[in-house]
Amino acid sequence: MDPHLSVDESDNIDDMYLTFAVAGEDYGVTIGVVTEIVGMQRIMLVPDVPHFIKGVINLRGKVIPLMDVRLRFGIPEKEYDERTVVIVLDLGEAPIGLIVDAVSEVLEIPAENIDQASSFRSSDRQSVVRGLGRIGERVAILLDERVLVSDVDVAIPETLKA
Incomplete structure (x- = not known):
């Protein structure tokens, strides 16, 4: 490799976000944690879970809890x-599925185009908003995936696990 050539920064996966729509707003998650995008399937209801957990799906033998992002954000x-x-x-623990209105695109949003979300944080807990990503005239609300799912306690009965 030529030592004078620099690594193409446009290939930096840390700057890549999958954007999606929820109630007319653009949101984004780091592409590195996305394993796949699938259409809606039959959802099996699970009792005693938070209201924003719609249930689980069986995706090729894996039981995946589904979070409705609208309900998680208090949107009708x-x-x-x-x-x-x-x-x-896939956040390292068990996979989780986010139900969203529509997927938009994968965008590169360099760190210098992200306004930090420190003003969105309340003093007692972390905000689900990582930052606001500027893409031309558009703004995408970039989510902290770990905070988004941190209060999701879905105990899937052993009998449902494949």
Whole structure:
């Protein structure tokens, strides 16, 4: 490799975000934690879970809890349609699926185009908002995936695990 050549910074996965729509707003999650995007499937209801957990799906033998991002954010529920999708995240523990209105695109948002979300944090807990990513005239609300799912305690009965 030529020592005078620099690594192309546009290939930095840390600056890549999968953007999606929820109630007309653009949100983004780090592409590195996204394992796949799937269409809506039959959801099996699970008792005694937070209201924003719609249940679980069986995705090729893996049981995946589904979080409706609208409900998680306190936005009124909307009937699922042909654009509704599940974004499956792998955060190191068990995978979790985010139900969103529609997937937009994968965007590169360099750190210098992200306004930090320190003003969104309350003093007693972390904010689910990592920052605001500027893409031309658009702004995407970039989420901290770990905070988003941190209070999700979905105990899946052993009998459901594949």
